[in-house]
Amino acid sequence: MLIKIAKPSALRESDVTPESAYLSRRRFMVGMAGLGAGLALSGSLKASADYSDVPAGDAPPWLQEKISASHRRAVVPHDPEKDRIAPFGDASGYNNFYEFGTGKSAPARRAGSLDTEPWSLVVDGEVNKGGRIALEDLVSPSRFEERIYRLRCVEAWSMVIPWLGIPLAEVIKRAEPTSKARYVRFETLVDPEQMPGQRSAFSLIPWPYVEGLRLDEAMHPLTILALGMYGRELPNQNGAPLRLVVPWKYGFKSIKSIVRISLVEQQPVNSWQRIAPDEYGFYANVNPQVDHPRWSQATERRLPNSLFRPNTIDTLMFNGYADEVAELYAGMDLRKHY
Ligand SMILES: Nc1nc2c(c(=O)[nH]1)N[C@H]1C(S)=C(S)[C@@H](COP(=O)(O)O)O[C@H]1N2
Ligand SMILES: [Mo]
Numbered sequence: 001m002l003i004k005i006a007k008p009s010a011l012r013e014s015d016v017t018p019e020s021a022y023l024s025r026r027r028f029m030v031g032m033a034g035l036g037a038g039l040a041l042s043g044s045l046k047a048s049a050d051y052s053d054v055p056a057g058d059a060p061p062w063l064q065e066k067i068s069a070s071h072r073r074a075v076v077p078h079d080p081e082k083d084r085i086a087p088f089g090d091a092s093g094y095n096n097f098y099e100f101g102t103g104k105s106a107p108a109r110r111a112g113s114l115d116t117e118p119w120s121l122v123v124d125g126e127v128n129k130g131g132r133i134a135l136e137d138l139v140s141p142s143r144f145e146e147r148i149y150r151l152r153c154v155e156a157w158s159m160v161i162p163w164l165g166i167p168l169a170e171v172i173k174r175a176e177p178t179s180k181a182r183y184v185r186f187e188t189l190v191d192p193e194q195m196p197g198q199r200s201a202f203s204l205i206p207w208p209y210v211e212g213l214r215l216d217e218a219m220h221p222l223t224i225l226a227l228g229m230y231g232r233e234l235p236n237q238n239g240a241p242l243r244l245v246v247p248w249k250y251g252f253k254s255i256k257s258i259v260r261i262s263l264v265e266q267q268p269v270n271s272w273q274r275i276a277p278d279e280y281g282f283y284a285n286v287n288p289q290v291d292h293p294r295w296s297q298a299t300e301r302r303l304p305n306s307l308f309r310p311n312t313i314d315t316l317m318f319n320g321y322a323d324e325v326a327e328l329y330a331g332m333d334l335r336k337h338y
Pocket of ligand 1: 091094095096097098099151152153154188209237238239250251252253254255256257
């Protein structure tokens with residue numbers, strides 16, 4: 001299905017592609033139902049990134065097959081200089097995943113042994129078709145897509161990561177939400193034997209880690225469930241076997257290692273909101289004008305960086321996805337709904 005998008009975004013594929021590859025390649029745009037302003041979706045995984053130095057994963061055959069059949073298309077970040085894809089080592093070595101400890105390198109050191117195969121989830125709440133479902137069956141009707149997104153942590157660092165996954169909207173539609181469903185609530189696995197951070201007496205978080213989205217945010221075409229990155233399956237420290245990715249919100253919304261997706265009537269209380277409601281809200285939209293009470297959100301440290309090349313860049317409203325998502329919040333006071 002080749003559909004021309006009405007208003008091509010200012011973000012061009014050539015911005016992140018070596019010119020030779022860009023010129024020699026067939027280009028195509030892919031339209032998506034329900035897409036308002038121009039979302040630039042365009043072709044070729046190969047041209048946008050080279051994954052030859054990424055360590056091969058160990059995906060089960062069904063997942064390997066889905067990955068190989070992925071749409072080679074990407075949401076192209078907009079700045080040719082700054083929005084370079086982070087090296088795999090940074091994306092898989094500098095993480096937040098408190099189930100494995102609070103240090104940035106703890107997840108990479110400790111998550112390796114998490115058993116993700118087989119994996120199943122519960123889809124429940126305000127749905128006609130709920131129940132426990134094997135991960136393979138949850139995703140099998142959907143085609144995997146590559147999405148290159150900025151990830152902006154509330155701690156003011158960021159990376160550009162190429163995810164592989166499926167639109168969350170497709171999973172929600174298949175569950176047939178009832179007319180009462182207004183929000184989606186997500187839960188991470190609780191397994192203290194495998195997750196040392198859940199055994200810690202000093203842990204801040206009441207487990208499970210919980211996140212939530214308004215139904216229209218969950219149905220937005222930019223919102224995906226990721227099962228892979230860099231052309232392979234997710235490393236455990238990045239939330240294997242599946243995690244949420246909501247690119248216009250602070251990273252803490254993108255909950256990892258999901259075991260439950262519930263359609264609900266009431267706005268869920270997410271983990272960070274529960275811990276520190278003055279500092280973290282439900283919406284958590286990236287917003288350079290609304291500072292964290294303890295630090296500015298006007299700029300961010302784009303990884304990889306170093307002491308000598310701090311790589312500080314301006315933070316963009318909605319993390320640079322305003323054309324796509326601003327209309328979701330029309331009329332809302334974003335200082336109040338932080
Ligand atoms: N279950 C769970 N999900 C989580 C977290 C966590 O601690 N536990 N950390 C969040 C935060 S703060 C960020 S910035 C992102 C980091 O994703 P990455 O490690 O893949 O870059 O995961 C989010 N998802
Ligand atoms: Mo974060």
